[in-house]
Amino acid sequence: MAGVADSEYTSPNEEENEMRKGPWTLDEDTLLIHYIANHGEGHWNALAKCAGLKRTGKSCRLRWLNYLKPDIKRGNLTPQEQLLILELHAKWGNRWSKIAQHLPGRTDNEIKNYWRTRVQKQARQLNIESNSKRFLDAVRCFWMPTLRQKMEQTSSLSLDPPSSSSSHSNYLTSQISIAPSLSTSPQTCSVPSSPPSKVVSHVSDYSPIGTSSPSHNSLSSDSLISQLPQITEQPASSSYAFEALNDNYYVDYDMEGFSLDPVSEMATFDTSQFDCQMAESDWIPSNYMTDTLWNMQGM
DNA sequence: AAAACAACCAACCGCCCTCGG
DNA sequence: GCCGAGGGCGGTTGGTTGTTT
Numbered sequence: 001m002a003g004v005a006d007s008e009y010t011s012p013n014e015e016e017n018e019m020r021k022g023p024w025t026l027d028e029d030t031l032l033i034h035y036i037a038n039h040g041e042g043h044w045n046a047l048a049k050c051a052g053l054k055r056t057g058k059s060c061r062l063r064w065l066n067y068l069k070p071d072i073k074r075g076n077l078t079p080q081e082q083l084l085i086l087e088l089h090a091k092w093g094n095r096w097s098k099i100a101q102h103l104p105g106r107t108d109n110e111i112k113n114y115w116r117t118r119v120q121k122q123a124r125q126l127n128i129e130s131n132s133k134r135f136l137d138a139v140r141c142f143w144m145p146t147l148r149q150k151m152e153q154t155s156s157l158s159l160d161p162p163s164s165s166s167s168h169s170n171y172l173t174s175q176i177s178i179a180p181s182l183s184t185s186p187q188t189c190s191v192p193s194s195p196p197s198k199v200v201s202h203v204s205d206y207s208p209i210g211t212s213s214p215s216h217n218s219l220s221s222d223s224l225i226s227q228l229p230q231i232t233e234q235p236a237s238s239s240y241a242f243e244a245l246n247d248n249y250y251v252d253y254d255m256e257g258f259s260l261d262p263v264s265e266m267a268t269f270d271t272s273q274f275d276c277q278m279a280e281s282d283w284i285p286s287n288y289m290t291d292t293l294w295n296m297q298g299m
Numbered sequence: 300a301a302a303a304c305a306a307c308c309a310a311c312c313g314c315c316c317t318c319g320g
Numbered sequence: 321g322c323c324g325a326g327g328g329c330g331g332t333t334g335g336t337t338g339t340t341t
Contacts, residue, residue: 023309023335045326061327062310097329112330113308121306 020054024063028053032060033068066107073105077114079150085111086119086139086147 020028035051041064044057053060066072077085081103088099094115096108103111122143128135 021311043326056311057326058312058328059310066309094330108329109309116331117305117307 019056028055029063029068032064036064066109071105072107077106079147081106083144083147083151085114086144089115090136090139
């Protein structure tokens, strides 16, 4: 590592002014931490000089914000955080810094990396664009419920299932709370003109997205996605999806995402009756999902 | 055991915006 | 209004680590 950085030096004459690149050393980190502790952040170019760092101001800022700042949270993203990222990304797109503001201790870089390495991997496996409507539907129908299940399993095992008719895990798996702004594409999003009382996701009830024919029987990933229900989403009352999240943390759905969308009229639906009832066995073979897609082990 | 592959993530790059002169 | 510096942000790269064959 040090060799990489050392190789950046071009000549002894330029050494004084040459900026270091590459991985930070412990000494550099220490310098930066101590300087900021004594003088505070900001004015990064001046800070770099005054601290004696042969780094650009940008590099110092990035190192501080993404790695050295005391409140940076290390380690794997929790299911809650993952779910939040999925929902906020559906709402705001690649606004990583904005998303990061809702995940205390997480950096935009970390969230961006998570999205690229894990979320987009799923999209690749499905052979669809990660920012497509179909992928969002897949996320919504498979990934989010699974994350919710993991959340419940890890954080509130003692909770009683809301429904007495099924086991807890089955209940969670079958529940899909639709994120606000997930389907913002007017040309593909099937939106009722009035609030639906219930959304049913049996595949036979839906036409493939973008077509008028519902006849799909093959199990290619493409056809699978094409059979995803055209879930009539609804923006929820704020925090509905994250009640189990950090203690007093609520997602502020300001409906910004909907402001650009003709379906924004849906924004007042009562989400309590808006669970997507997944009849998994009726929709797709359950082993398809468990064997090939949305294997949450790697999430 | 070793090579190949995949995943992860720190760091850099370039564009854009804001602000002060 | 123009210009340059500083800073923020999203995209990308490349090294490291872990896993599979």
